[in-house]
Amino acid sequence: MYELTVTALFSAAHRVVDSSGELEELHGHNWHVAATVAGDRTDQNGMVIDFAVLKERLSTVLDDFDHKNLSDLGEFRDKAPTSENIAQVIFMKLESLLDGCRLRSISVRETESSSATYTED
Amino acid sequence: MYELTVTALFSAAHRVVDSSGELEELHGHNWHVAATVAGDRTDQNGMVIDFAVLKERLSTVLDDFDHKNLSDLGEFRDKAPTSENIAQVIFMKLESLLDGCRLRSISVRETESSSATYTED
Amino acid sequence: MYELTVTALFSAAHRVVDSSGELEELHGHNWHVAATVAGDRTDQNGMVIDFAVLKERLSTVLDDFDHKNLSDLGEFRDKAPTSENIAQVIFMKLESLLDGCRLRSISVRETESSSATYTED
Amino acid sequence: MYELTVTALFSAAHRVVDSSGELEELHGHNWHVAATVAGDRTDQNGMVIDFAVLKERLSTVLDDFDHKNLSDLGEFRDKAPTSENIAQVIFMKLESLLDGCRLRSISVRETESSSATYTED
Amino acid sequence: MYELTVTALFSAAHRVVDSSGELEELHGHNWHVAATVAGDRTDQNGMVIDFAVLKERLSTVLDDFDHKNLSDLGEFRDKAPTSENIAQVIFMKLESLLDGCRLRSISVRETESSSATYTED
Amino acid sequence: MYELTVTALFSAAHRVVDSSGELEELHGHNWHVAATVAGDRTDQNGMVIDFAVLKERLSTVLDDFDHKNLSDLGEFRDKAPTSENIAQVIFMKLESLLDGCRLRSISVRETESSSATYTED
Numbered sequence: 001m002y003e004l005t006v007t008a009l010f011s012a013a014h015r016v017v018d019s020s021g022e023l024e025e026l027h028g029h030n031w032h033v034a035a036t037v038a039g040d041r042t043d044q045n046g047m048v049i050d051f052a053v054l055k056e057r058l059s060t061v062l063d064d065f066d067h068k069n070l071s072d073l074g075e076f077r078d079k080a081p082t083s084e085n086i087a088q089v090i091f092m093k094l095e096s097l098l099d100g101c102r103l104r105s106i107s108v109r110e111t112e113s114s115s116a117t118y119t120e121d
Numbered sequence: 122m123y124e125l126t127v128t129a130l131f132s133a134a135h136r137v138v139d140s141s142g143e144l145e146e147l148h149g150h151n152w153h154v155a156a157t158v159a160g161d162r163t164d165q166n167g168m169v170i171d172f173a174v175l176k177e178r179l180s181t182v183l184d185d186f187d188h189k190n191l192s193d194l195g196e197f198r199d200k201a202p203t204s205e206n207i208a209q210v211i212f213m214k215l216e217s218l219l220d221g222c223r224l225r226s227i228s229v230r231e232t233e234s235s236s237a238t239y240t241e242d
Numbered sequence: 243m244y245e246l247t248v249t250a251l252f253s254a255a256h257r258v259v260d261s262s263g264e265l266e267e268l269h270g271h272n273w274h275v276a277a278t279v280a281g282d283r284t285d286q287n288g289m290v291i292d293f294a295v296l297k298e299r300l301s302t303v304l305d306d307f308d309h310k311n312l313s314d315l316g317e318f319r320d321k322a323p324t325s326e327n328i329a330q331v332i333f334m335k336l337e338s339l340l341d342g343c344r345l346r347s348i349s350v351r352e353t354e355s356s357s358a359t360y361t362e363d
Numbered sequence: 364m365y366e367l368t369v370t371a372l373f374s375a376a377h378r379v380v381d382s383s384g385e386l387e388e389l390h391g392h393n394w395h396v397a398a399t400v401a402g403d404r405t406d407q408n409g410m411v412i413d414f415a416v417l418k419e420r421l422s423t424v425l426d427d428f429d430h431k432n433l434s435d436l437g438e439f440r441d442k443a444p445t446s447e448n449i450a451q452v453i454f455m456k457l458e459s460l461l462d463g464c465r466l467r468s469i470s471v472r473e474t475e476s477s478s479a480t481y482t483e484d
Numbered sequence: 485m486y487e488l489t490v491t492a493l494f495s496a497a498h499r500v501v502d503s504s505g506e507l508e509e510l511h512g513h514n515w516h517v518a519a520t521v522a523g524d525r526t527d528q529n530g531m532v533i534d535f536a537v538l539k540e541r542l543s544t545v546l547d548d549f550d551h552k553n554l555s556d557l558g559e560f561r562d563k564a565p566t567s568e569n570i571a572q573v574i575f576m577k578l579e580s581l582l583d584g585c586r587l588r589s590i591s592v593r594e595t596e597s598s599s600a601t602y603t604e605d
Numbered sequence: 606m607y608e609l610t611v612t613a614l615f616s617a618a619h620r621v622v623d624s625s626g627e628l629e630e631l632h633g634h635n636w637h638v639a640a641t642v643a644g645d646r647t648d649q650n651g652m653v654i655d656f657a658v659l660k661e662r663l664s665t666v667l668d669d670f671d672h673k674n675l676s677d678l679g680e681f682r683d684k685a686p687t688s689e690n691i692a693q694v695i696f697m698k699l700e701s702l703l704d705g706c707r708l709r710s711i712s713v714r715e716t717e718s719s720s721a722t723y724t725e726d
Contacts, residue, residue, distance in 0.1 A: 003482070005477075006477055011271050011353065027253050027308070028256070029271065029272050046448045067267050068269060083125075084167055111251065118122070133632050134618035134674070148673060149616060149618040149632055150616050150635050151635045189630055190630065201408055203410050205410060231414070235367075235369055235370075236367070238365065241364070243724050243725070245722040246721050247719075248718055248719055249718045258531075261531070261536065261537050287687070288684050288685035288686075289624070294623065322530035322531075324529070327530045330486075354491070355490055355491045355492065357488070357489045358486060362485070374513050376497035388551050389497050390496050390512055392514050393595055393596075430509050503652070565651075572607075597613065598610075603606050604606070
C-alpha cells in the first residue's frame with residue numbers, strides 16, 4: 001500500500017476558549033498542514049497521484065484560510081477554530097476535491113510542539 | 122478520530138550495551154519526545170485536550186529525567202536505558218496522568234536519524 | 243570572540259500594508275526569534291552568559307507580544323508591525339535587560355522562508 | 364509494541380512522466396529515506412535491533428542509488444523512478460537483509476513538502 | 485541595519501570532478517537557496533523590501549535551474565556546477581534584478597550538512 | 606568571497622557549574638557542530654575545499670568527543686566543557702588540520718534553542 005503526503009502552510013489569526021474557560025486574546029499562527037492520501041496501486045507512470053496535483057488541490061483549500069482571521073469565517077461560526085476543528089474542516093474540503101485516491105488524514109501543526117490530526121478511521 | 126501530538130525534550134546521560142555485547146562509554150543525548158493521544162470527539166471548546174495541559178503533563182514526566190544520568194535512576198535499574206525502554210517508561214508514567222483521552226504512543230528521538238516508538242496496540 | 247544565540251517563539255496577529263499599497267487582512271504568524279550576544283571572553287565557569295539567563299531575558303521581552311494582536315500594541319502605534327520593526331523593537335527592549343555582554347542582533351523569522359535581522363553595526 | 368525508525372539520504376538524478384503525460388527534463392533530488400521496523404519485545408539489552416545495525420543495512424541498500432542516475436538503473440527499467448516506486452524497491456531490498464524484526468514501512472521524502480510511503484499492510 | 489533573508493529551492497542534476505580528480509557519476513540534489521539583502525532603513529510601510537517581491541525575484545532566477553541538468557546549461561559551460569559556483573551565478577543574476585537594497589549573500593545548501601555562501605565583501 | 610559550512614554531531618555527557626554557582630548533575634546532549642571555512646577563490650574544479658574532505662577533517666576532531674564524558678577528558682581539565690569552550694577547542698583542533706583555506710568559525714548547538722560560536726575575528 002502507498003501513502004503520499006504533501007505539506008503546505010497558511011498564516012491566520014484566531015482566538016479560542018482555553019481549558020480554564022477563558023477566551024484568549026486574538027493572536028495568530030503559521031499552520032503547517034500535511035495531507036496524506038492512500039492508494040493500493042500506482043498508475044502507468046508509477047504514481048498514486050502526481051505530487052503537483054495533490055499540492056494544487058491542497059492549496060485551493062488553504063487559500064480560503066491564508067491571511068484571514070479564522071474566527072470571522074463562516075466555516076468556524078458553529079465550531080471553534082482549534083487545530084482539531086481546522087483539521088476536520090480541511091479534511092472535508094479536500095476530500096471533495098479528490099478522485100482516484102482516498103484521503104487518509106489531515107495534520108495541522110500549530111507550533112513546532114503542537115499538532116492535531118483528523119482521520120475518518 | 123482525532124490525534125493530538127505534543128513534543129518536548131530532555132537532556133540526559135546514559136550508557137548501554139550495544140549489539141556486539143560491549144558496554145558503551147558514558148555519554149548523553151537530547152531526547153526529543155512526542156506524545157500522541159487520541160479522542161473520538163472534541164469538547165464544547167473544540168478540543169480533545171488543551172495542548173497546554175498535555176504539555177504540562179508531559180513535562181511533569183520528563184522533569185524526572187532531565188539533566189540526569191539515566192543509568193543511575195531507579196526506573197532503569199532492571200532494564201537498560203535504551204530509547205525503546207525510555208519510550209515504554211514514559212508511556213506508563215504519562216498514561217497514569219491522563220484522563221478523558223487515551224495515550225496512543227510515545228516516540229523518543231535519540232538523534233535526528235534514530236527514534237523508537239512505544240504503543241500498546 | 244564568542245557569540246551565543248538563543249531562540250524562542252511567540253504567536254501573534256498583525257496586519258500591514260504590502261508593497262502594492264494595500265492593507266492586508268488581519269492574520270497571524272508564529273515568529274521565531276533568535277537573539278545573538280557577543281563577548282570577548284568567558285567567565286570562570288566558561289560562559290559568556292548562562293543560556294538559561296539569556297533565555298529568561300528574551301522570554302520577558304516576548305511575553306509582551308505572545309498571544310496578542312501586534313497592530314493594537316503601543317509599540318507599533320507609529321510604526322507598522324513588520325518583521326523589520328518587530329526585530330528592532332525586540333532589540334531595544336532586550337538590550338536594556340542585558341549587562342556583561344553586548345547584544346549583536348535580533349532575527350525574526352515570520353515563516354520558514356522569510357526572516358528579518360536587526361543589528362546596530 | 365515497539366517501532367524503530369532510522370533515516371538516511373541519497374542524492375540521485377531521475378526523470379519521470381508527469382500527470383499531463385509529459386516527460387520531465389533530467390533533474391535530481393536528495394531523497395530522505397525513513398525505514399521503520401516493528402518488534403513485540405526487546406532483547407536482553409533492551410533493544411529491538413541496534414540502531415547502528417539497522418542504519419548499516421539501510422546504507423547498504425542506499426549505496427546502490429547514491430550519486431547515480433536512477434533512470435539508468437536496472438531496478439527502474441520496467442517501472443518509473445517515482446518516489447512511490449523508489450520506496451517499494453527499497454522496501455524489498457531492505458526486507459531481505461533483516462532478521463529478528465519485521466520491516467513496517469519505507470518513506471521517501473523527495474522534497475520537504477512531498478513524500479511517499481510503502482507498506483505491506 | 486536590517487538584513488532580510490528569503491529561501492527557496494530548486495531540484496537539478498549535476499556532475500563535478502571531486503578532490504581526487506575523478507568525475508562523479510551524474511546525480512542530483514535539492515539545492516536550498518537563501519538570499520540575504522541589506523538596507524539601512526525601512527520605507528514608510530516599515531519594510532526594506534516586501535518579502536513577496538524578493539521571493540518573486542529569487543524565483544525568477546531559480547526557474548532557470550529547476551528540473552534541469554546544470555551540467556548542460558550555458559551558465560556552467562566554463563565553470564563546474566559546484567555549490568560555490570552555483571551561489572556565485574545566482575548572486576550575479578539576482579543582483580541585476582534588485583534595486584533599493586543591496587544583495588549581501590547567496591547561500592546554497594546542497595545537503596543538510598553541506599552549504600556554500602558567496603558574498604562580495 | 607566564498608564560505609563553506611559543513612555540519613556533524615557528537616553525543617556526549619558533561620556537567621558544568623551554572624550561573625547560580627551550582628554544579629549541575631551529570632547529563633548529556635547531542636552537540637551539532639557547524640564548521641565554516643573561507644576562501645577568496647575556487648580551484649580549477651570550482652571548489653574552495655571538497656565538502657567530503659572538510660567533513661572528514663571535522664569527523665577526525667569530533668571522534669575524540671563522541672560517546673564520551675567530556676568532563677573526564679584532558680581537553681577540559683582546566684576549562685569547563687561549556688558550549689563556548691567546546692567550540693573553542695574544536696576550532697583549535699580543526700584549524701591545525703586545514704590547509705588552503707582559513708577556518709572562520711565553529712558553532713556548537715547544544716539544544717535547538719541554544720548555541721555558541723567561536724571565531725578568531
